[in-house]
Amino acid sequence: MKTPIVIALVLSLSALAAQAGEHGDKYAGESRGKPLQPAQTNAKWQQECGSCHTAFAPGLLPAASWRKIMAGLDKHFGADASLNAAENQEITAWLVEHASNRWRASAAPLRITDTAWFQRKHDAHEISPAVWKRPAVKSRANCQACHAGADKGDFNEHRIRIPK
Amino acid sequence: MKKLLIASALALSLPLGAVANQIQVQEAYRAAAKQENPGFKDFSATRGQAFYSAKSGDTACATCHGDSPKAHGKHAKTGKDILPLAPSANAQRFSDASKVEKWFKRNCNDVLKRACTSEEKGDFMAYLLSLK
Incomplete structure (x- = not known):
């Protein structure tokens, strides 16, 4: 008699938990967007952001992060990446429009690698610290080293290939 | 000299637009340098070259x-591939004035911590255009 009640209780509790997760409790509210990148991308974003590094998918960060990054391009992680006003406006608008739609935290980090979801997905249980030091990887910003489709916003875990 | 360059571009069937634009970009630096x-x-x-x-x-x-x-x-920090800078290896280089200015502004700031003079920009182009 008691067992069905317990089962029902457990089921409804886990349903509640799943719902909360969908509503952004995951990674303390610092979750990447879904989709990460719209099928139709912006040509200026591709060209300008992609000339020095992978053009990072807009869904990797919340809108507030993109606004901050785009407002400080003259000092962009130690390099001058300044754009003219028209280009800056166009790219900012596109990034903001397609920013993470699952971000609930108030934090707006400047680095993708500082987000809670990134750190959880790439913690020491997932990726051994030695992997980051390999010459083919070198930097945590080098998504493409393991995610070959990173420039297309494809980070599917079945297509991860960690270089030796 | 200008005629000779355009003629040789035609002869080699290089994209004439790019070569004409490179001359125009460098001439603008000449006027500014004066x-x-x-x-x-x-x-x-x-x-x-120096x-x-x-x-x-x-x-x-x-x-x-x-x-x-x-x-x-190869980008020193990110490792990203950079296409050749010499027009003989990459015809589109220095053919778009606003792009040329954008990169001089950024890279002079990064390397020299100051803006480059028009003379430096023109010398730089002269070196790269001289590579065959």
Whole structure:
């Protein structure tokens, strides 16, 4: 008699938990967007952001992060990446429009690698610290080293290939 | 000289638009260099070459663009591939004035911590255009 009640209780509790997760409790509210990148991308974003590094998918960060990054391009992680006003406006608008739609935290980090979801997905249980030091990887910003489709916003875990 | 360049571009069936634009971009720097320095005579590929490889701190143009501007370069920090800088290896280089200015602004700031003069920009182009 008691067992069905317990089962029902457990089921409804886990349903509640799943719902909360969908509503952004995951990674303390610092979750990447879904989709990460719209099928139709912006040509200026591709060209300008992609000339020095992978053009990072807009869904990797919340809108507030993109606004901050785009407002400080003259000092962009130690390099001058300044754009003219028209280009800056166009790219900012596109990034903001397609920013993470699952971000609930108030934090707006400047680095993708500082987000809670990134750190959880790439913690020491997932990726051994030695992997980051390999010459083919070198930097945590080098998504493409393991995610070959990173420039297309494809980070599917079945297509991860960690270089030796 | 201009006629000769256009003629040889035609003969080699290079994209004429790009070559004509490179001349235009460099001529604009010539006009600006005369304004900045009344003693300015002409651009020099030799000065441009020295400028290309000269280190400021631990960085030079060659740090990312490579010892040979005819080969691919590699971004020193991100490792991203950089297409060759010499027009003989990459015809589109220096053919879009606003793009040229955008990169001079960024890279002069990064390497020299200051803006480049028009003379330096013209010398730089003279060197790269001289590579066959």
